[in-house]
Amino acid sequence: MAYRVITQVVLIGSRVLGRAFAEAYKQAAASSQYQRAQAKAGINPTGGRASVAAGMTLEEACKILNVKPPQGGQANMEDVMERFKRLFDANEPANGGSFYLQSKIVRARERIEAEARPLQEKAEVEAEVKEGWKPKVYKDR
Incomplete structure (x- = not known):
């Protein structure tokens, strides 16, 4: 009986982690695609020139x-x-x-x-x- 519980915990945990990684990958791909489109259009999302000091306005x-x-x-x-x-x-x-x-x-x-x-x-x-x-x-x- 203990092996069934351990197996179920491992399977459920792997499903949760798999879905989380898949969702993170989708978000990263979408963000990368958006940044490429912005760069192609010549738009800087931070406003102004890209800075040497990243993130400082x-x-x-x-x-x-x-x-x-x-x-x-x-x-x-x-x-x-x-x-x-x-x-x-x-x-x-x-x-x-x-x-x-x-x-x-x-x-x-x-x-x-x-x-x-x-x-x-x-x-x-x-x-x-x-x-x-x-x-x-x-x-x-």
Whole structure:
């Protein structure tokens, strides 16, 4: 009689686990298919550019460093770097700070830089086009 109970427990348990794995696989496949469709359509579900700091929004990064978000592609990177250095040094683990906070500060700076860099490069290209192409000539000595 005990072998019947043990057999039934094993069979029922394997059915439950099998169904759970099957459902998880279906959900993963659907999610993957959705992400591929979004990427093909050129839509980023997180809004804005894909970030270096995965999961951190631009607003969160600006709040961490206490700076204004880039307006029209113009970010005050000197202010961002000054705030970054001050906060990073203040949270030095050797001086009683937090490594976690240092990591958040680094990710916030990277996120703002990732947002501002393409816009700055685009502005530089436009300025170069406006001024005209001036090749750099090097003289051999």
